[in-house]
Amino acid sequence: MVYQRSVLQNIFSLEDVYLLQELKDWPTLSSYNSVGMGYGYFGGGRPTPDTPFSTIDRIDYTNDTATASVRGSLSVARQSLAATGNQFYGYFGGGSPSPYKSTVDRVDYSNDTPTASTKGPLLNARAGRAATGNNSFGYFAGGTGPTISSVDRIDYSNDTATASPKGPLTVARYVLGATGNNNFGYFGGGFSGAADSTVDRIDYSNDTATASPRGPLSKVRYGLLGATGNVNFGYFAGGTDGIANQSGIDRIDYSNDTATASPRGILSAARGYLSATGNGQFGYFGGGVTISTVDRVDFSNDTATTPARGPLSVARYSLAAASAAANGLSQYAPNSPEQYITSTDYGYFAGGIPYRNYMNRIQYSNDTVTASPKGITRRNFTYAGSAGNSDYGWFAGGSPDLTPVERIDYYNDTATTSYRGSLNDGRYTLAATGNISYGWFGGGYPFTSRVERIEYSNDTVTASVRGPLTQSKYGVGGAGNQSYGYYGGGATPSSPTPTPHSTVDRIDFSNDTGTASPKGSLSVARWVLQGTGNANYGWFGGGRTGAPYLSIVDRIDYSNDTATASPKGPLTSAKGYIGATGSNNYGYYAGEYAGVVGAQTSDIDRIDYSNDTVTASPRGPLVATTYGTAGVSAAEYGLPQ
Numbered sequence: 001m002v003y004q005r006s007v008l009q010n011i012f013s014l015e016d017v018y019l020l021q022e023l024k025d026w027p028t029l030s031s032y033n034s035v036g037m038g039y040g041y042f043g044g045g046r047p048t049p050d051t052p053f054s055t056i057d058r059i060d061y062t063n064d065t066a067t068a069s070v071r072g073s074l075s076v077a078r079q080s081l082a083a084t085g086n087q088f089y090g091y092f093g094g095g096s097p098s099p100y101k102s103t104v105d106r107v108d109y110s111n112d113t114p115t116a117s118t119k120g121p122l123l124n125a126r127a128g129r130a131a132t133g134n135n136s137f138g139y140f141a142g143g144t145g146p147t148i149s150s151v152d153r154i155d156y157s158n159d160t161a162t163a164s165p166k167g168p169l170t171v172a173r174y175v176l177g178a179t180g181n182n183n184f185g186y187f188g189g190g191f192s193g194a195a196d197s198t199v200d201r202i203d204y205s206n207d208t209a210t211a212s213p214r215g216p217l218s219k220v221r222y223g224l225l226g227a228t229g230n231v232n233f234g235y236f237a238g239g240t241d242g243i244a245n246q247s248g249i250d251r252i253d254y255s256n257d258t259a260t261a262s263p264r265g266i267l268s269a270a271r272g273y274l275s276a277t278g279n280g281q282f283g284y285f286g287g288g289v290t291i292s293t294v295d296r297v298d299f300s301n302d303t304a305t306t307p308a309r310g311p312l313s314v315a316r317y318s319l320a321a322a323s324a325a326a327n328g329l330s331q332y333a334p335n336s337p338e339q340y341i342t343s344t345d346y347g348y349f350a351g352g353i354p355y356r357n358y359m360n361r362i363q364y365s366n367d368t369v370t371a372s373p374k375g376i377t378r379r380n381f382t383y384a385g386s387a388g389n390s391d392y393g394w395f396a397g398g399s400p401d402l403t404p405v406e407r408i409d410y411y412n413d414t415a416t417t418s419y420r421g422s423l424n425d426g427r428y429t430l431a432a433t434g435n436i437s438y439g440w441f442g443g444g445y446p447f448t449s450r451v452e453r454i455e456y457s458n459d460t461v462t463a464s465v466r467g468p469l470t471q472s473k474y475g476v477g478g479a480g481n482q483s484y485g486y487y488g489g490g491a492t493p494s495s496p497t498p499t500p501h502s503t504v505d506r507i508d509f510s511n512d513t514g515t516a517s518p519k520g521s522l523s524v525a526r527w528v529l530q531g532t533g534n535a536n537y538g539w540f541g542g543g544r545t546g547a548p549y550l551s552i553v554d555r556i557d558y559s560n561d562t563a564t565a566s567p568k569g570p571l572t573s574a575k576g577y578i579g580a581t582g583s584n585n586y587g588y589y590a591g592e593y594a595g596v597v598g599a600q601t602s603d604i605d606r607i608d609y610s611n612d613t614v615t616a617s618p619r620g621p622l623v624a625t626t627y628g629t630a631g632v633s634a635a636e637y638g639l640p641q
Contacts (some may be wrong), residue, residue, distance in 0.1 A: 002136075002452060003411070021262060028542040036278070037087070038061050039060060040058070040278065040326075041056055041090050041112070042140050042275060042287065043090075043313060043319060044078050044081045044092060045320075047315055053314075055223075055466070056071045056074065059067065059294060059310070064282075064296060064310055066310040067230065067310050069313070071113055072107065072112055074105045075103065075118045078101055079096055081093060081094050081127070084131040084318035084322055085322040085323070085324065086135050087329055091321055095460065096521050098139045102121040102123070103118060103122075104159075105119070107322070119159040120158075120161040120163065120412065127247040129174070130570075132178040132327060133184070136156055139151055139152060140178075141202075142172070142173050142176050142199075143579070147173065147174055152206075158254075167211060168211065169211065170198065170211055171190075172192060173190050175220075175225075176187055176196075177225075179225065181584075182204075182328055182344065183203040185201070186227075189217055189239060194198060194242070194283045195221055195222050195241050199213070199216055199344070205367050215248045215259055218261050222243055225238060225239040225274075226239075228283040228284070228327065230278075232622065233251050233254065235249055235297055237274070237297070238272060238274045239621030240266055247268075247270040250263060251263075254585065265303040268293065268307070269285075269291065271289060273288055275319045277321035280284070281299060287315070287317050289317045290313055293311075295307070321402045323507065328426045343633075344633075346363055346410070348588050348631065349462040349581070350408070350630055353626060353627055355380035357379070359413070360373065360623050361373075362619070362620070364585075367620055370623060371604070371620060374413045375412075375413055377403060381398035382629070383430075386432055387433055387435070389436045390639050391634070392409055392456065393407070394406070394420065395630055396452075397430040405420045405463070407460070408632070417625055420459040420460050422461050424450075425450055425460070431531075433480040434509075436637075438455055440466065440509070441453075443473050445475075451463065451466045467512055470506045470515060470517075471571075473491060476527070479539070479540065480637055484507060487553075489540065498527065500527040502518060504534065504565070506531065522540060523566070527543055527544060528576040528577050528579040529543030530578050530579060531639060532582040536582075537555050537609065539568070539607055539612070541587075544595075547595070549576050553567070570615055572603070572616055580631050581631030583633065584635060586609060588619070589604070590603070603622075603624060
């Protein structure tokens with residue numbers, strides 16, 4: 001078993017390992033599993049035709065061919081319930097038989113043999129709900145008794161209170177399925193007078209609004225669909241179309257969720273009224289009418305027929321399932337320092353004018369509130385370049401002292417940044433992007449085409465010079481994925497104003513000693529813009545061309561990068577000298593200058609990658625007004641999560 005600071009990857013030096021072992025902070029296999037990351041929990045349900053179960057079965061992901069072990073029990077025997085949870089607890093709510101239940105039971109993953117503890121109830125007693133959530137909240141939606149579209153939200157930090165009502169689904173229905181990631185919940189299928197294929201998406205950052213309809217499932221189905229997924233995809237399997245049980249598996253692509261879900265492989269047997277959970281690599285679909293079988297979907301090979309793994313302890317249906325590792329939840333190791341926590345729910349902005357030495361942290365799952373002030377930087381800098389991986393962010397260059405490199409530790413973000421190595425050439429208004437191992441910093445003023453590479457695992461040395469950009473320019477924007485870096489726009493000095501460029505240079509990270517290759521251009525020549533993106537696209541926003549500032553946002557399609565970038569929905573106003581970062585689903589552009597002295601703002605604009613033709617939406621502001629800031633996050637550029 002590999003232990004990780006982030007969900008998928010980390011590199012520890014031998015000295016790091018030795019120190020952690022000495023401090024007794026190095027996690028063991030037993031401690032890893034004790035918080036539920038290595039397990040899936042299936043609770044409740046009923047056999048045929050007897051009364052409901054209260055027992056909870058636990059699947060061991062590291063030994064998934066064995067029969068599930070019986071752990072504790074729910075406080076009330078029931079079926080047609082729903083479950084979700086966070087890294088520490090699973091919450092099982094609602095259910096039948098009559099009278100219908102509003103009860104919520106909490107399973108403690110670190111002590112899973114006692115009877116689950118009863119917490120604050122749901123608002124209404126219902127059966128046939130579906131549930132999903134993120135690290136902070138659980139959402140229970142739909143249900144019957146009578147049939148509703150209501151959504152109840154459990155606050156995990158205050159779970160003894162009655163759940164709060166949030167925005168409803170678009171369709172009243174029950175016996176549906178649900179999954180999601182850290183930003184959205186997807187509720188699909190169900191029965192609404194007939195079998196349904198509707199998929200509704202709840203935006204956790206705006207959960208008082210009615211859920212938005214997305215692309216439907218590939219066919220109508222209901223019957224407590226099994227649903228689970230990872231950070232990129234959601235899988236809905238089994239159920240019935242009202243005539244026959246189904247074995248098909250539909251996959252929702254979260255980056256393109258307006259399209260109809262795509263059929264993937266099939267379960268080993270058709271079944272309805274099953275449940276599902278999983279981790280980042282596999283989904284486990286268990287139970288169903290007269291079935292104890294658990295099927296495992298391999299997310300990396302999801303077109304194959306699923307293999308049957310070890311069964312549940314008894315055949316049961318209308319059950320519910322939860323896990324600490326499902327749906328891209330951030331993962332923790334117990335009794336260890338905060339450094340083991342993933343930070344994909346945050347973006348950081350540092351530096352800017354007026355000079356400030358504290359960092360702003362935005363929380364993606366709650367981005368309407370004012371950013372939080374976190375640790376301080378060693379320097380008061382502006383116009384720096386920034387890049388990072390799943391554990392750290394690096395800020396390099398910037399005015400006035402131009403060569404230093406500073407590093408923020410995402411898992412200890414209240415501390416002062418640490419000085420690392422330096423750039424060879426001092427410069428500002430440079431651009432940066434990178435992958436899990438390296439950051440590439442290119443262009444800048446004084447006027448240069450130089451690209452320097454920081455090696456994250458050896459970041460105390462001076463950066464190494466790599467192949468240059470195609471021309472010298474400053475005020476460049478940067479974006480990329482795990483294979484390539486894109487440097488767009490920029491300017492060259494001329495009189496009376498700089499000459500803007502629309503060119504885009506691409507660095508091949510696997511062959512970075514050659515000159516960058518020119519790709520398709522931006523739609524408008526400009527400089528002092530900024531870029532961010534995910535694994536598939538890069539969004540370049542703002543900037544100026546001559547005197548006017550711009551609100552334009554151009555999107556580069558990495559799979560077709562020789563084409564001119566396509567203009568998408570604009571920022572909320574014309575602006576330049578902005579900072580940018582983002583997640584897999586959104587891009588955030590913070591601070592601004594629009595040519596008027598003293599008119600900088602604390603504004604944050606958010607681009608929704610799945611609906612990027614509309615105007616960006618204003619989110620919670622920075623702590624104070626600024627421009628020339630630099631942004632970084634563990635969740636952008638397709639970093640492993």
